[in-house]
Amino acid sequence: MTQRSVTQHRARQVVAPRYGGPEVLETIEVDVPPAGPGEVTVEVRAVGVNPTDYKGFSGRMSSDPAALPIRPGYEVAGVVTALGADTELASGGGAVGDEVLAFRTPGGGYSSAITLAAADVFAKPATLGFPEAANLLLAGSTAADMLRVVPPTAGATVLVHGASGAVGVLLLQLLRTRGVHAVGTASPSRSDEVRRFGGDPVTYGDGLEDRARALAPQGFDAAYDCVGTDEAVDVSLALVPKERFVTIAAQARAHRDGFAAVGGRDPESAAFRDSVRAELIALAGSGDLVVPVAGTYPLDRAAEALTRLADGHPGGKIALIP
Incomplete structure (x- = not known):
């Protein structure tokens, strides 16, 4: 396994510096940590938009000021730019340039690049577009x-x-x-x-x-x-x-x-959802599982995308495109 240069670089990331509605979101520049052992850096091509994204900064679950800024985003799809030493993707293998999708990032998925655990990163089927892939697993x-x-x-x-x-x-x-x-x-x-x-x-x-x-x-x-x-x-x-x-x-x-x-923080549910990811990706790759996408928005218009989602009837999934 060849490790790409671990030179740190910058990314655009959407954060919530305070609690509130989508209007509190801001786009900032952040450092992308280099990929260490067991980690992968991904240049993000699409971000899945989910209700859980705005629940985190809405203040309904918590309003702890120590948790700010909130960094939403748990589903991404993109291209591998770096692999940590002796690291493989969850689906096996992996190399710089591979197209991938990931679910259960540590937050911060509303970003143009992200470093995350390789155990959460899978090869993206060629038949699956980036917006669809970023909205499949959750x-x-x-x-x-x-x-x-x-x-x-x-x-x-x-x-x-x-x-x-x-x-x-x-x-x-x-x-x-x-x-x-x-x-x-x-x-x-x-x-x-x-x-x-x-x-x-x-x-x-x-x-x-x-x-x-x-x-x-x-x-x-x-x-x-x-x-x-x-x-x-x-x-x-x-x-x-x-x-x-x-x-x-x-x-x-x-x-x-x-x-x-189902849902919440039930450990049995969380373990099962992890275990079923590969099966879902295979079904999507074969065309047996279709993810309808209602629209895409630039990363800087995340607030608009979340407002549409919160209205309740977007007509399909929504993706952000960095």
Whole structure:
């Protein structure tokens, strides 16, 4: 393994110097640490934009001034510019010039370059664009985690709430690879997106339970909630036993009503999400897992991208392009 020069260089990085909304973000110049043993430096070509990015600086989880500045960004895709001594990518091998993607950076992914643990860096399939690659693993591993907690039965029918959202469309595709039929809730304007990824659309709102039953007269095997509304929870509990229902967005209801929720800091969930990354990349590389991208923004317009995401219906994933 050849190590490239470890000369330190500079990068543009978006940070939150104080707590607040997207308007607090600023672009600064930072030093990029050289890649040491077990590390890789990546010239970033695309950054995944996720709700967890703005939660960190919103002040809702913490407002500790000692934690400032907050450096958002946990998913990137780009090109290797340096490998530490005796270091391989998580997918094996690795050389300067390789196209890669990474998830679970230590933060700071909103940057034109980043040094991160090689254990989190994988070879990018040539068939996958940088914006798609930068948005695959967080949403994809979340969807896979839901199926770990409530495994679907092949040939059965399940209900997916928020089926046209970032996690929902990947969940639909993972269900399809397992031979599972899905009914997915969405607005009328997003029905075609549900069909595109293998589900039968059903409009949410008053009467959802009856409409869902009409699409699955044999009943539902399981329900998966990606939106967290009371409607999603109530309808799911009316259609399936609580042991066959999992949410990623209604943690308070899950605790109160005794059904499963994934996410947060559960170590079992974190370990699983790490373990499934290679499988998700392989599925995306073969075309069995498509990441729809609604738009891209220059790195300096991160606030605009996050505002669009926070509005709730971006129509697909969003990427920043340094």
